[in-house]
Amino acid sequence: MKRKVLVLVALAALLAAPAAFAGDETRWINVHVTENSSNTNVEVHLPLNLVLTVLRNVDVENFHGGHVDLDLDEDMDINFPEIIAAVKDAPDGKFVTVTSDEADVNVHKQGGTLFVTVNQKEDEMAKVEVTVPLELMDALSFGEENTLDVAALLQSLDSLPNGDLVTVTSNEANVRVWIE
Amino acid sequence: MSGQRGMSTLGAVLLAGTAGLLTATLMMDWMVVDVHVVEDDTPIHIKVPFPLVVADIAAGFIPDELLEEAVIPPEVKAQKELVLATVAALLDSPDTHLVKVRTEDANVDIFKEGDTLRILVDADDAVVRCNIPIDGVLAALENWDWKTVDPQMIFDVLHAAENGEFVTVATDDGVRVAIKMW
Numbered sequence: 001m002k003r004k005v006l007v008l009v010a011l012a013a014l015l016a017a018p019a020a021f022a023g024d025e026t027r028w029i030n031v032h033v034t035e036n037s038s039n040t041n042v043e044v045h046l047p048l049n050l051v052l053t054v055l056r057n058v059d060v061e062n063f064h065g066g067h068v069d070l071d072l073d074e075d076m077d078i079n080f081p082e083i084i085a086a087v088k089d090a091p092d093g094k095f096v097t098v099t100s101d102e103a104d105v106n107v108h109k110q111g112g113t114l115f116v117t118v119n120q121k122e123d124e125m126a127k128v129e130v131t132v133p134l135e136l137m138d139a140l141s142f143g144e145e146n147t148l149d150v151a152a153l154l155q156s157l158d159s160l161p162n163g164d165l166v167t168v169t170s171n172e173a174n175v176r177v178w179i180e
Numbered sequence: 181m182s183g184q185r186g187m188s189t190l191g192a193v194l195l196a197g198t199a200g201l202l203t204a205t206l207m208m209d210w211m212v213v214d215v216h217v218v219e220d221d222t223p224i225h226i227k228v229p230f231p232l233v234v235a236d237i238a239a240g241f242i243p244d245e246l247l248e249e250a251v252i253p254p255e256v257k258a259q260k261e262l263v264l265a266t267v268a269a270l271l272d273s274p275d276t277h278l279v280k281v282r283t284e285d286a287n288v289d290i291f292k293e294g295d296t297l298r299i300l301v302d303a304d305d306a307v308v309r310c311n312i313p314i315d316g317v318l319a320a321l322e323n324w325d326w327k328t329v330d331p332q333m334i335f336d337v338l339h340a341a342e343n344g345e346f347v348t349v350a351t352d353d354g355v356r357v358a359i360k361m362w
Contacts (some may be wrong), residue, residue: 026274043280053269057262 027158028180035173048158048179055151066151067143080142087114088134109134126170133160208233209339210362211346218354229362232338239331250329257326264321271295271314296342309348316340 027048034041055066062069072078087095087109096107104119114132139156141149157165157179168175209232217224273292281288286303295315301308320336338346341361348358 028276039282039284041280041282043277045276045278045280047269047273047276050266050269050273053265054262057265059258059262 029154029157030176030178030180032176033173037172048154052151052154055154063150066149067147068150070142070146070148072146080140084137084140088137120170124170124172126168129164129167131164131166135160205231211235211338212358212360212362214356214358214360216354216356223354232335236332236335239335242331247329247331252327252329260321260326264318267314267318267321270297271318295340305352307348307350309345311342311344311346313337313340313342 029046029048029051031044032042052066057065059065062071090109092108092110094106094108096105098105101121103121104117106115106117108115112134114134114137116128116130116132118126118128120126120128136153136156139149139153141152143149160179162178162180164176164178166175166177210229211232212227212229214228215224215226217226270292275291275293277289277291279288279290286301288302289298289300291298291300292314295313297312297314299308299310299312316337316339319340320333323336324330324333338361343361346359346361348356350356
């Protein structure tokens with residue numbers, strides 16, 4: 001009898017667990033930096049809403065209300081929305097491959113995600129991996145005066161699944177930025 | 181008969197007065213400053229409890245001229261909206277271990293627990309513990325004019341602090357200063 005009750009309680013707890021966690025929809029931005037030379041380890045774990053609130057209220061030179069001034073030369077006539085649309089519509093495959101004595105750079109698209117990898121061959125021997133889900137590109141909003149809405153970009157992280165955004169490994173330090 | 185009634189009234193008044201005093205004492209926010217120092221190998225311990233309301237009244241006697249002399253730079257006021265929004269967002273955030281730093285010289289941890297921001301610093305030469313009431317800080321900043329130094333801000337924060345340790349600083353040379361709320 002006692003065992004039956006315990007089994008029932010355990011089952012009830014198992015069934016109730018997802019419901020209990022369903023209410024917690026906070027998304028977190030995590031940054032983990034380890035510096036090898038000084039044995040320093042920094043971990044930052046911030047709610048996305050907090051980061052967005054700060055970004056939208058910052059008003060300094062080149063950054064206003066979540067918009068960053070791209071500070072492009074007037075001669076440069078870059079149609080960012082068109083470039084983004086072209087990248088989004090392009091089929092999966094390798095876009096850029098650079099091989100040199102200094103570093104190898106690779107940009108490829110696979111399964112709705114753009115991957116940028118840089119393998120440095122000298123100095124810090126850094127290996128950089130940037131993952132750009134293409135849903136993020138929908139949030140790339142450029143203003144008329146060459147501004148980029150960084151806040152909108154971060155806001156779009158809210159709908160992304162958990163995963164790494166940037167990882168850097170090198171002789172000097174390792175950096176990982178991810179969302180969960 | 182009347183003498184007996186007089187004594188009984190006096191007793192009742194004394195009892196009511198004592199009860200009232202006790203209730204008022206218990207209802208008031210108290211702050212205890214606890215200082216340990218070592219001077220010439222002799223440990224000295226000073227413990228000063230006082231009601232916040234007294235400190236609050238005392239702060240009212242600080243001459244206005246002194247406070248007006250300490251002018252806050254306009255750059256600070258320019259960040260008012262940012263600071264208020266950040267503190268409000270932090271208050272609304274779920275509890276978490278916000279920051280964790282480990283170095284060879286020091287460890288730093290910042291937690292958000294309820295309305296309190298807990299800051300823990302363990303350095304080679306000092307240990308600091310700080311429990312900041314985020315709601316108190318927000319109230320203080322909202323009530324502040326962002327132009328002059330306002331001692332009332334300190335009391336807004338202290339009144340909102342939870343009972344127990346507010347700030348503790350302990351250095352490796354034996355000095356320990358603690359401010360506790362009660």
